[in-house]
Amino acid sequence: MNRTRYVRTLLGVFVGVLVLLLTSGGNRAMAHKEKHLLFHGDGATEKKLGVTLSKTGMACAMCHPFGSDNHPYEFPKFQEQINKFATLRDMINWCIEKPNEGVKIDPDGDAMKALETYIYWSNKGSKLDPGRH
Ligand code: HEC
Numbered sequence: 001m002n003r004t005r006y007v008r009t010l011l012g013v014f015v016g017v018l019v020l021l022l023t024s025g026g027n028r029a030m031a032h033k034e035k036h037l038l039f040h041g042d043g044a045t046e047k048k049l050g051v052t053l054s055k056t057g058m059a060c061a062m063c064h065p066f067g068s069d070n071h072p073y074e075f076p077k078f079q080e081q082i083n084k085f086a087t088l089r090d091m092i093n094w095c096i097e098k099p100n101e102g103v104k105i106d107p108d109g110d111a112m113k114a115l116e117t118y119i120y121w122s123n124k125g126s127k128l129d130p131g132r133h
Contacts, residue, residue, distance in 0.1 A: 067122030
């Protein structure tokens, strides 16, 4: 391999890695922003992710400021409202369907992960207390 070709190959790899780093950084920043936007009822973010979290005009944060009463550190636990042993994701969907009158979301989708992230993030430092009734 001659020298120019070697330099070109090296440059190509460098640019490739740079693009990869930049785009993954973008996704990370977006996920970080989305968790706040969704929890606070931003319509544009809901539309972008294809979800309807509420039809009452109430955002999660209005009833759960800073993730209060979400108790992520207690799950999984038995939940009377749905009469089953539930995960945090089950209860996020319960809240979307019942008090919010919205449309249940994909438990593995981006919107669920963003809401879950906000709830854990806003309760960080709490002691684990699983199974609490
Ligand atoms: C109109 C008020 C209201 C809104 C808006 C609301 N919630 Fe709730 N949420 C409640 C009530 C009431 C409960 C039941 C509290 C209980 O059983 O102790 C609850 C319970 C929960 C729980 C279960 C907590 C536990 O320990 O049992 C989660 C998780 C939750 N909500 C997430 C959300 C998310 C995410 C949103 C937004 C998509 C949301 N809520 C919007 C009122 C609301």
